[in-house]
Each structure stands twice: as C-alpha cells, then as structure tokens.
Amino acid sequence: MDELKKILEQAATPADVATVLIDGTAGFVLDAGLNFVGFLEPGYVGVVAASGALGLKKAIEAGLAKRREQKAQEQKHEKEKKRAAELQSLLSKDERYQPLAWRLRRDIELFELNIINVDDLKASVDEVTKAYRDLSEPGTWRVGSQSARPSPPTCGWSFIMKKVLFTSLVITAFLSARLFLLPSISASAGKAGKTITFTKDVAPIFYRHCVRCHRPDDIAPMSLLTYKEARPWAKAIREKVATRQMPPWHADPRYGEFLNDPSLSQNEIETILAWVDQGAKEGSPGDLPPPPDFSEAWEIGKPDLVLAMPQEHTIGASGADDYIYFRVPTNFTEDRWVQAVEFRPGNKRVVHHAAVFIETPAMLEVARNIARRSGHSLDATVPSVFEASAGSIFRKEGTVRRVRADAPVIDDGCSASGGGGLSSQAGPALLCVYAPGRNADIWPARTAKRIPAGSNLIFQMHYAKTTGKPEKDRTSIGLLFARAPVEKMIESRDVTNFFFQIPPGADNHQATACYTFTRDVQLVNYMPHMHVRGKDMKYEVIYPDGRRETLLWVSRYNFNWQTLYKLKKPVPIPKGTRLVVTAHFDNSAKNKLNPDPSKTVRFGEPTYDEMLVGFVDYITDKPKQQVLSK
Numbered sequence: 001m002d003e004l005k006k007i008l009e010q011a012a013t014p015a016d017v018a019t020v021l022i023d024g025t026a027g028f029v030l031d032a033g034l035n036f037v038g039f040l041e042p043g044y045v046g047v048v049a050a051s052g053a054l055g056l057k058k059a060i061e062a063g064l065a066k067r068r069e070q071k072a073q074e075q076k077h078e079k080e081k082k083r084a085a086e087l088q089s090l091l092s093k094d095e096r097y098q099p100l101a102w103r104l105r106r107d108i109e110l111f112e113l114n115i116i117n118v119d120d121l122k123a124s125v126d127e128v129t130k131a132y133r134d135l136s137e138p139g140t141w142r143v144g145s146q147s148a149r150p151s152p153p154t155c156g157w158s159f160i161m162k163k164v165l166f167t168s169l170v171i172t173a174f175l176s177a178r179l180f181l182l183p184s185i186s187a188s189a190g191k192a193g194k195t196i197t198f199t200k201d202v203a204p205i206f207y208r209h210c211v212r213c214h215r216p217d218d219i220a221p222m223s224l225l226t227y228k229e230a231r232p233w234a235k236a237i238r239e240k241v242a243t244r245q246m247p248p249w250h251a252d253p254r255y256g257e258f259l260n261d262p263s264l265s266q267n268e269i270e271t272i273l274a275w276v277d278q279g280a281k282e283g284s285p286g287d288l289p290p291p292p293d294f295s296e297a298w299e300i301g302k303p304d305l306v307l308a309m310p311q312e313h314t315i316g317a318s319g320a321d322d323y324i325y326f327r328v329p330t331n332f333t334e335d336r337w338v339q340a341v342e343f344r345p346g347n348k349r350v351v352h353h354a355a356v357f358i359e360t361p362a363m364l365e366v367a368r369n370i371a372r373r374s375g376h377s378l379d380a381t382v383p384s385v386f387e388a389s390a391g392s393i394f395r396k397e398g399t400v401r402r403v404r405a406d407a408p409v410i411d412d413g414c415s416a417s418g419g420g421g422l423s424s425q426a427g428p429a430l431l432c433v434y435a436p437g438r439n440a441d442i443w444p445a446r447t448a449k450r451i452p453a454g455s456n457l458i459f460q461m462h463y464a465k466t467t468g469k470p471e472k473d474r475t476s477i478g479l480l481f482a483r484a485p486v487e488k489m490i491e492s493r494d495v496t497n498f499f500f501q502i503p504p505g506a507d508n509h510q511a512t513a514c515y516t517f518t519r520d521v522q523l524v525n526y527m528p529h530m531h532v533r534g535k536d537m538k539y540e541v542i543y544p545d546g547r548r549e550t551l552l553w554v555s556r557y558n559f560n561w562q563t564l565y566k567l568k569k570p571v572p573i574p575k576g577t578r579l580v581v582t583a584h585f586d587n588s589a590k591n592k593l594n595p596d597p598s599k600t601v602r603f604g605e606p607t608y609d610e611m612l613v614g615f616v617d618y619i620t621d622k623p624k625q626q627v628l629s630k
Contacts, residue, residue, distance in 0.1 A: 077111075077118050084108050084125050091132065100128050100232050103222065131232045196275040197283025198227045205268050206230070207292055209247050215294060219348065219436060219560075225291050227282045234280040241272045248437070248561045252553040259566040260439055299440040300340035303478030307457060312474040315350050315463045321606040323399045325387050326459040327359070330451060337448035340480040341441045343434035347473040352464040352607060353435040353529075353562075356477055357386045358428065359456040384458045386429075393498060402604035403498060411511045413497035413612075414580055419514035420497030420612075430492040431457065432477065433615060435529065437561035444524060444570065447619050448482040449490045464607055488619045490524070495581045495614040502533065502601040502610060507588035511612050513581045522570035525617035526552045528583075531610050532559050532593040533601065535584040539614060544576040559593070570619060581614035 084104055091101035107124045111117075196202065206214070206224045214224040223229040230237070240246035247262040264272075275281070309326045330336075345351040359367075363385050371382045393407035413420020431449060432441050443449070451457075461475060493515065500511035528537035539552040552565055573579075589597045595608040603611060 073118075080118050080121050080125070081108065081111060084111075084121055087125060087128065091128070097132060100131055103232055104128055127235055128232065194274075195281065196271060196278055197281050197287065198230065198275065199283035199285060200287035201271050201283075202230075202275045203227075204289055205264070205272060207289065209262050209264060209268075211292060212294075231280055231282075234276045238273055238276040241269055244269075248558070248563075250554045250556050250558060250561065250563065251565055252555050255550045255553050256565070257568045259568050260564070298342055298478055300342045300442055300478060300480045303342070304481045305479045306344075306476050307479070308476035309346075309459055309461075309474050312346075312472050313461070313463075315347075315471045315473060316465055317467075317469050318465055320398050321352065321400055321465070322461075322463045323401075323605055324461045324463065325384060326461065327384065328457040328459060330455055330457060332451060332453050332455060334453045336451045336479075337482040337486045338431070338451060338479050339443060339448045339482040341432040341449075342478045343432065343438075343440070344476045344478065345434060345473070346475045347471055348436070349467050350463050350465065350471045350473060351434070351475060352462040353433070354462060354475060355433045355460045356431040357384070357458040357460065358431050358451055359384050359386070359458050360452050361454040363429075364456065384456075386458050386460060397606075400605040402606065402609055403602040405600075405602065407602070408499055409501040410497070410499035411501065411509075413499065414512045414514035414578075416499070419495065419516075420499055420511075421495070421513065421515075428489075428491050430494070433492075433527065433529075434475075435527075435562035436559075437563060438527065439564045439566070441525075441564070441617075442566075443490045443617070444619070446482075446484055446487045447490050447524075448486045449492075450623070462605065486622065489622045490617055491521075491620055492615060492617050494529075495579055495616065497581075497612045498603045500603065500610075500612060502585050502587045504598050504600055505588050507586050507590060508535065509585045509587060511583055511585070513583075513612055513614060514578055516578045517573055517575060519575050519620065521573050521618040521620050523551070523573055523616055523618050524567055524570050525615075526565045526567075527562065527615040528552075528554050528557060528581075529562060529611055529613040529615060530557060530559070530583060530585070531607050532595065533585045533587050533591060533610050534559060535586045535591075537581065537583045537614065539616075540580045540582070541573065542578045542580060544574060573618070579614070579616065581612070583612045585610060 085108060088101050088104035088108065091097040091104065104124065107121055111121045210220075210224050212218075213220040214222060216223050216225075222233055224233075224237075237246075241264065244263065247264065249261055249263050251258065251261075307328050307330065310328060313324060313326075315322065341356075343354060343356075345354070364382075367382050367384050370376075370385075376382060393403050394401040395404050396402075410416045410420060428450065431451070457477075459475065461473070463473070465471075495513045495515040497511055497513035502509045502511075526539055528534075528539075530537065534557045536557050537552075537554050538550060540548060540550050542548050551571065554563075585601070587594060587597055587599075587601055591597070601610050603609065605611075
C-alpha cells in the first residue's frame with residue numbers, strides 16, 4: 001500500500017482516480033488518499049484486465065493515463081458545445097435563420113444526452129455555418145465590408161440547458177437505425193439530366209410520407225412542410241433516406257406484409273437524393289401542391305363520437321411516474337360496434353402511454369362489491385377492476401405497480417404456467433392502446449370491437465414528469481361506428497411476462513412470454529411494447545402439428561416509435577397454436593437511454609422499470625347482442 005500511495009503522490013494530478021486490479025477480476029476505485037470511492041467504471045475494465053500481468057504499478061499508471069485521456073476528450077466536448085451554443089444564439093436573433101438556430105438547439109440537446117457524439121456536433125455546426133452563408137445576401141460575408149455579417153463564432157457563451165426530456169427522447173427515433181441497413185444509394189443516372197426541385201418533386205413525397213410527424217408541434221425534431229424549413233436539413237435527409245432509416249419502420253422485411261409500411265419506393269428515394277445532390281433547389285412556387293390540412297385531421301376520418309376524460313388533469317413538475325384512471329360513461333343503451341378508434345393525447349410531452357378498457361355493467365358491480373368490503377364510498381370514484389393494487393408479486397409506489405425484488409425469477413415465461421402472466425390478459429376488455437409513434441386502430445371490413453350496452457370506458461393514463469414544470473392533460477378518443485353489418489368480432493390480448501429479471505450490465509438479456517389460443521382466430525395486428533432497455537422483439541407461432549413460423553421481428557425496437565403493425569391479410573391461427581414472444585434487453589452502459597446500468601431490473605409500470613408485452617388483435621366469433629331495458 002505504501003508503494004501505491006507513493007505512485008499516486010507522484011502523479012501529475014494526484015487527485016485523479018486510480019484503478020486497481022484486485023484478484024485479477026474485481027475492479028475497485030481509490031482516490032489519492034487510498035480511500036475507497038466505488039467500483040470500477042465499465043470504461044476501465046479493458047485497461048485493468050489487460051494490465052493485470054504488468055503488476056500493480058503499471059495498472060495504476062494505465063488507469064491514470066486513461067483518466068488524462070478522458071479529461072482531454074471532455075475539454076474537446078466542452079469546446080464544441082460552446083461553439084455550437086454561441087452560433088445558435090447568434091442565429092436566433094434573426095428570424096430568417098430560426099430553422100438553423102432551432103436545428104442547432106436540438107443537436108446540442110442530443111449531444112448532452114449522449115445520443116450524438118462530438119464529431120456529429122462539429123459536423124452539424126459546420127453544415128449550419130455553410131447554410132447560413134448560402135442563405136445570406138450576396139456580399140454580406142466580404143471581409144472589410146461595412147455590411148458584413150459577423151462570422152460564426154467558434155467559442156464562448158454557455159450551452160443551452162436541456163429542454164423537455166420527452167421531446168429529446170422522441171428525437172432518438174430520427175437517429176435510430178434499422179438493423180438491415182442497405183448500402184448508400186446514389187441518384188440514378190436517369191435523374192442526373194433532370195432538374196429536381198422541392199416544389200415540384202420533393203414536397204409531394206414529404207406530404208405523402210413525412211409531414212404527419214414532421215410538422216410544427218408534433219413529435220419529429222423539425223418540420224418539412226416548407227422549403228425554408230426543409231432546406232437546412234438537406235444533408236441529414238439524404239443520409240437517412242439513402243440508408244432507409246427514414247421514414248421509420250423497424251420490422252424485418254422477411255416476415256409479414258403490412259398495410260402501414262411507410263417505406264419509400266426506389267423512385268422516391270432516388271428523387272430525394274438527386275434533389276440534394278443538385279443543390280437542393282426550391283423550384284417555382286407555382287409547382288408546390290397544397291399542403292395537407294392537419295387542423296382537424298383524424299387518421300380514422302371524422303369520428304362519430306368523441307369521448308374525453310371528465311376533467312383536465314394536472315401533472316406535477318417532478319417525482320415518480322403516475323398511473324391515473326378515469327371513468328368515462330358511454331351512455332349506450334344497446335351494444336355498439338366500433339370499426340376504428342383513435343387516441344388524441346391532450347399533452348404529448350407527458351403522456352407516456354395510455355390504454356382504454358371497456359368496463360361492462362357486470363365489471364362495475366364487481367368493483368362496487370370490492371369497494372363495499374374495503375369501506376370505499378360507492379360514488380363515481382369507485383376503483384375499477386383494472387386499477388392496480390399491491391399484493392401478489394407487486395408492490396405499490398405512489399400510483400404505480402412494481403414487481404417486488406424477492407418475486408420469483410422466470411425469464412423463460414414459456415416454461416411457466418400461464419406463459420409468464422398472472423391470469424388471462426385483456427381479451428374483449430381492451431379497447432385500444434396509445435404509445436408514441438403508434439397508429440390508430442382501424443379494423444378490417446365487417447369486423448369491429450363491441451362495447452356492451454351500459455358500459456363505461458376506463459382511461460388508464462401513464463404520465464411521465466419529464467418537463468420540469470407542472471403540465472395539464474385532457475386526453476380523448478374518437479370512435480367510428482361500423483356502417484356495414486358486423487360478421488366477426490375483434491379482440492385484443494397482451495402476452496406478458498411479469499417475472500423476468502435483467503441483471504446489471506447485461507447487454508442482450510433474453511426473456512419470453514407465451515399464450516396458447518383456445519379457439520380458431522385470425523391475427524390482424526401486432527404491437528410490441530417494452531421500455532427504454534428494450535432491444536428487439538420477435539413474434540413466433542408453434543402450430544399444433546409442431547411447425548414453427550416467425551410472424552414479426554422488430555430487430556431494432558425503439559421506445560419512441562411503438563408501431564402498430566397492421567397485416568395486409570389476416571393470418572389464420574388454429575386452436576391449440578402457441579404464440580411465443582421473445583424479447584432482448586440492453587441494460588449496459590452502451591445503451592444511451594438506459595437510466596442506470598448498475599441496477600437489477602424487474603417488470604414495472606414506471607419508465608425506469610421494464611415491460612415485456614406482445615399485443616395482438618385477432619378476429620373471432622360474435623357474442624349475442626345485448627339491449628338494456630329502457
């Protein structure tokens with residue numbers, strides 16, 4: 001220990017953390033006074049493991065060298081961040097350059113969240129600087145001119161603080177890549193001789209595929225509705241389109257054919273690439289088609305009925321996530337058949353996800369009986385049967401459920417009774433689900449979901465307090481009733497594993513969940529659901545004759561684009577078929593969205609816990625009609 005202390009005292013920066021190899025495996029961190037400060041950081045593992053044979057002295061010297069290298073990198077990061085912030089501040093003072101300023105602000109946020117690296121940030125600053133000069137009036141950059149615009153700054157000014165976390169997280173969807181990236185695509189020779197412009201050629205593509213998200217005040221990081229908004233992003237657009245990262249679609253194309261695949265055609269890709277390669281020209285304003293009208297746009301068309309939470313709900317500025325339930329009467333006097341449902345989150349900044357359940361009169365009576373036994377009042381605040389309570393494997397923290405640390409661990413839910421779940425899940429009780437990036441529910445012709453007469457709707461709202469200030473929300477849903485006679489019924493089911501456990505640092509932890517169909521059905525939709533450690537999810541079926549078939553593989557799951565995968569044709573599933581849902585999780589420091597790689601992770605409702613849920617919609621036979629006496 002004396003030798004260790006001497007080495008540390010002679011170090012250029014004795015307060016630096018030294019890394020010490022213990023027993024060839026475990027890494028500990030000591031300060032210059034030989035005080036224990038924690039376990040070895042993941043970044044040092046390779047250095048220490050490789051230097052074990054060199055002895056204690058060389059191990060410490062390697063650790064100190066690594067620390068000095070890190071400090072130099074940190075200084076480089078701070079320099080580029082300040083450069084970007086100063087340029088962003090300068091641009092924000094002139095409304096002509098607001099799109100450029102807005103882009104830099106976003107890139108600074110992404111850099112602070114470790115979603116892009118320092119070289120990405122530098123490239124962004126260089127590109128914005130060039131775009132700034134291109135958009136400036138001729139002559140304003142001439143040295144010595146009285147009208148010269150100030151050169152883009154290279155240092156100074158503190159960086160902009162991180163804004164809304166949810167908005168920052170959804171931006172990662174724009175930056176996430178599909179597993180099966182194709183090689184970069186060049187504009188075809190056929191387009192080389194044709195002038196491609198935004199107004200005539202590119203805007204129609206953006207309007208068809210992009211602007212539902214890429215418009216003001218929606219989840220994408222920038223708008224593409226106008227040339228002025230799109231032009232500063234031309235290089236980034238080219239990269240994401242050429243590698244087929246945009247529009248986002250995370251399903252492996254080898255499995256299933258889907259109605260809502262937004263992927264661009266080869267011709268559309270080549271058009272966008274040629275536009276950028278030719279200098280991203282605007283074109284004649286007269287060629288620009290009318291932009292889509294999103295003022296009252298519903299994906300399902302104008303709803304027949306809109307039902308909203310009974311009152312506006314206030315979400316606190318900080319603290320743990322909340323699960324809040326709202327009972328919304330339908331006042332239906334007869335069974336109603338719903339062809340399509342669409343969520344309208346009142347505040348996308350805080351609505352983590354939501355679900356709407358159908359509370360039949362029988363379910364309400366069960367809830368009242370439970371309330372009587374527990375001494376709860378029998379007014380409209382009676383908790384529904386869907387509301388979480390502590391007990392079994394769960395503990396309650398505030399309004400959310402979390403699996404207890406001492407609950408049984410079953411990673412392979414398919415090996416357990418119930419397939420990893422606690423009981424039959426969902427069925428006819430689940431009306432619809434909302435998550436960021438998810439499409440509206442529109443079911444096949446002559447099929448629909450039934451809302452029995454006298455039912456209420458239970459809105460289950462998951463709120464994440466991510467903005468640092470109080471927020472308000474009043475979410476609603478739109479219902480479109482079936483016009484044609486309904487021949488078959490749609491049901492939804494979640495195939496869930498509640499018992500899995502992800503070890504600290506695990507980068508590819510596998511868990512499964514299963515469900516065996518007890519009748520013949522036809523699958524129509526899939527929706528994988530995990531939280532921020534979710535890596536990939538696969539749906540497979542094992543038929544009664546033993547055949548195994550892959551239905552869906554989301555090879556790069558993205559929490560911020562939880563797509564509803566709508567099949568072009570229903571998949572027939574005979575009675576006795578087993579649905580196998582396999583998920584992988586990344587709980588390592590390599591996962592930039594990971595809240596804490598050092599934690600053991602269980603199933604839980606908060607975002608910092610995990611879930612393994614495979615939603616499916618399927619066609620089944622109709623029950624008998626119910627009518628309430630008037």
